[in-house]
Amino acid sequence: MNQKNTNTIFWEDERVDGADKVTGKAKYTAEHNLPNLAYAVFVTSNIAKGTIKNIDTSKALAMTGVLDVIYYANCPAVPGYNPNAAERPKNVSEWRGHKVLYDNKVRFFGQPIALVVADSFENANAAIRFVKPEYETEAFETNFDKARLNVANLKPPVTYKRGPETVTNVAATVEAEYNIPIEVHNPMELQATIAYWEAEDKLLLYDKTQGPKSTQGLMAKTFGLPDKNVRVIAENVGGAFGSSLRSWSNVPAACIAAKKLNRPVKLVLTRPQMFTLIGYRPQSWQKVNIAANAAGDFLSINHEAISNTSRYEDFREGIVDVSKFLYAAESVNTKYSILPLDLSTPIWMRGPGEATGCFALESAIDELSYKLKMDPIALRIKNFTTINPENKLPFSDNNLKACYEYGMTKIGWKNRPTVPGTLKENGLLIGYGMAVGVFGAGKGTASVRAILSSDGKLVLECAVSDMGPGTSTSMSKIAAEAMQMPITKIKFKLGDSDLPPGPSQGGSGTTSTVGSAVDLACKTLQQKLKDLAIQFAPPFSGATPDTLEVKNEIVSLKTDATKKIEIVALLKLANQDKIDLTINSSGKTPEQLKFTSNSFSAHFVKLAVNPKDGKIKVLQVVTTGDAGKIISPKTAHSQMLGGVVGGLGMALSEKLEIDHTTGQIMNASFGAYHVPLHSQIPNIDAWFVNKPDMNVNDIGAKGIGEIALIGFAGAIANAVYNATGKRVRDLPITPEKLGFKSVKA
């Protein structure tokens, strides 16, 4: 269901870059075919840990078209690869994840150990199998379930504590453990870089990145260049979901090869390499304990978690954070440790730690509701809070109750059986479930340049990128609304580090951060137009700016619309060929910091379980979002649908399998790692509260990307319990976990 935006005067409903995407014109990173391009392919390790004694490259080098085989012994010393840096650097810019071809250590199975460069993709690909490494292997550990049991393997925990040690009047307690396997982002576009040294010290990169500025900064440091000598272009990003939030080994590898060969080099990862070289959602174990009194008030929440990281970098995320503030509870204890394994480093994956944490918390609350014999929504409302209990600040807005109301009605919550496993339709067990998601609503700094030209067209620029949500569309809409002018005359340029600095696209922050900057740029532009009108246009002489308005490409007097001038005419009159301004938009103001801001979601699911084989079929989904004002209803709606689809994968099918005897990933392909397909998608109803939250920013909008997924897996688990009476706490939920031996596909 599409919610109609009331302000549809100034725009069509479609994406501004949509026509390019449906015609194949939109160019993605690997599609910039520079002259004299060379092709690079990684050779990866087939041991999990050890030392490379030697690499025989002679056969590969002898093959047709092979230009070079670059590895630690012949790789030029990269200025930023500080050999004295700590093995586990704290500074993100020193993360080892992007360091490549610089030493003879193997840290995980599938690590790049050499780079074959040839004059064609076919020649490069043919040569990789003739690169022969010799290893000295070392003992390794990739088994999370085993290694986490020994406390000595864990990094010191981060703990949080509030409220009394012991609680009284406990009527019901739930304590349970939850496991989530490694999940892999698997965006459709393969990670890719094209590196080209335009001059000895000037680097041009086409790179698949969620942050052109972040890649620019990191590569400038890596190669000892000033930022301005590195240009990063990421015009279109074919999905990423977090995997392109940092530069991985492919970026410097392409730069090194391009430098060494003095020609542009393209490096595209293979699909199997997408499972090992660009991060993943870490494996996690959680234990949640909730105690409540007879009325359902949460007396205490204890939430403990361990997630894996690599042996060479620390990666932490907000797994236990949700338990600190989503519900009112006087006593809260959390404890979070990370476990280094001989795997590559994880990275935030859509919904990041909050999705992991909400699965456990929202499952535990559901369990508690049965013990208390309360409706799970009533139990959540009982513990609803308008004050964030962690920092004691009021939520800038929290409309979860409206989400509950809409979701309950649309999913048919009244039909939900209070005794699990008792409702059948057509011989199938039917269950209803719901769960909540929450994510921080930030606002950071960004700069936007606005150029209003003499033909009345407005160009806005910011070095953010768009991995799919439709950033150029929503930014154009914000500008159209702020300027009260048609969207067809507005162009939002992004995806280039040469544009004014903007954030990486992640953490559901783009609309708030860049949108606020676009809004500010447009308001500043309007101010300039008013000033020009007063200075140059006779009808306004002696007027003050606050008595004027800019609307429909006209400056006019608020009280007398007949006193007006068209913007184009005004620029001509003022003898200006354009207005060109750049503004800097700050983070949250002191006034906004008096609040704690979050986006919220509530997901509702109706599903069927076949009692003969345990097959789960999701019949209907209602997903609701409380994310302030919805800027672009159509693209926002699509983002919510996407969150559900991602959540279905997390809940029902996605799991990375590792062979712990070799450290090798066993299902590194779409054929073996199962992401949701067309036929697995039920009817999804996505709905927004759509109420501006003016305490977070001037545009009243908060992020959607994360809350669309956070909590969804919990809704599925809760519905499966409601259908079957079987509580599954380990994702993905498969028929085997419901007690069925195996199911033929």
Next chain:
Amino acid sequence: MKPCNYNDARRGFLKKSAAIAALYLTPSLLVKAFAIDAVVPTPIAKEKLTITINGKLLNLEIDARTTILNLLREELNFTGTKKGCEMGQCGACTIHINGKRTKSCMQLAISNQNNSITTIEGLTNSEVLHPMQAAFLKHDAFQCGYCTSGQIMSAVACVREGQAKSRDSIKNFMDTNICRCGAYQNIVDAIEEVAKAGTKI
């Protein structure tokens, strides 16, 4: 970050290409420097291929190992066809060969002598969008856009082959095409609308 005292390394790295560029311009010298093993296939002969792409007859000389996908993307600059897995598992590279939907990563170009290829760029000759492209745009049947070309080529085949009779039959036919952004519901909406309109596509 520790203060970088790598000025020497920096100069050394940045100058690197100048010193060695000449060497790499003459790869034949390198070849001679090493014993060529019998197992190494060298040199690779070019093969002649006659093929029609989006209505245009082409006479090409190609590497026999080249897939249609790589021929399109790397040689002919038809980058609308996408590479997602090179294993025939994701559908991003779907094109039409002699009117039949095919995963182009699974096809050697050389085995397509005299065949006629249609890619997303050739779906319509006019400036007006093909009805399926227009429906995808209207229903917002994509987000990042990377799987979109393949989805549209499959969707056209779905309607042409009479497989768009119900939402379930559309979904089954389209299971060949993964969309990780999760635009599935909107894709089915788009196909259903085109199928119901009944115009020949």
